[in-house]
Amino acid sequence: MAGYYVRVGQWKPERASEVFSEVSAWFEPKTGSAPFDYSNFLDLYKEKSGRPFDPTDESDLLAGPDPRGKHWQRIGHAVDMSRNRFLTEVLSKLLRRHKRVLVVYGNGHLAVQWRALVAALGQPIYLGALTESHNQDIER
Numbered sequence: 001m002a003g004y005y006v007r008v009g010q011w012k013p014e015r016a017s018e019v020f021s022e023v024s025a026w027f028e029p030k031t032g033s034a035p036f037d038y039s040n041f042l043d044l045y046k047e048k049s050g051r052p053f054d055p056t057d058e059s060d061l062l063a064g065p066d067p068r069g070k071h072w073q074r075i076g077h078a079v080d081m082s083r084n085r086f087l088t089e090v091l092s093k094l095l096r097r098h099k100r101v102l103v104v105y106g107n108g109h110l111a112v113q114w115r116a117l118v119a120a121l122g123q124p125i126y127l128g129a130l131t132e133s134h135n136q137d138i139e140r
Contacts, residue, residue: 002061013055048072084112092120 001023005011017038029035045053048071054060063069065076087109094101105113118124 002055003063006058006061011058011061016053016055045072080112084109088113088116095121 001019002011002016005019020038020041024036042053060072063073063076065080066073067077068074069077091101091103110117
C-alpha cells in the first residue's frame with residue numbers, strides 16, 4: 001500500500017507503522033501462527049534487503065512487482081498474480097450464473113488480464129457510445 005499511497009500523493013513516512021497495521025487487519029492470521037507486527041516486518045525487511053526499512057525512500061516503495069527482482073518485488077509479483085487469478089475466478093463464476101456481468105477494472109487489471117478475457121470470451125465487440133436508445137435496450 002505504501003507504493004500506492006506514494007503514487008497518489010498520500011504517503012506520509014511517519015505513518016508507516018499505522019499503514020502496516022491497517023493493511024495487516026485485512027488478513028486473517030492462520031490459526032496458531034505467531035503474530036506479525038510492524039517490528040517483525042522491520043526485522044524481516046532488514047534480513048531480506050540487507051538494510052533497514054526507510055519509509056522516506058520512495059524509490060524503494062515504488063519498485064514494481066517483478067518475478068526476477070529483489071525479494072519484495074518477487075512478493076509483489078506473487079500477490080499480483082494471486083489477485084488476478086482471484087478476479088478471473090470471480091468473473092468466471094458470475095458469468096456462469098448471469099447472462100451479463102458488469103466489470104469495472106482499475107490499476108492495470110484489464111491490461112494484465114486482457115489475453116485471458118479474450119481467450120474465454122472472444123474478441124470484444126464495439127457497440128458505439130451509449131445513447132438514449134441503448135439505455136432503453138439495456139432496461140428491457
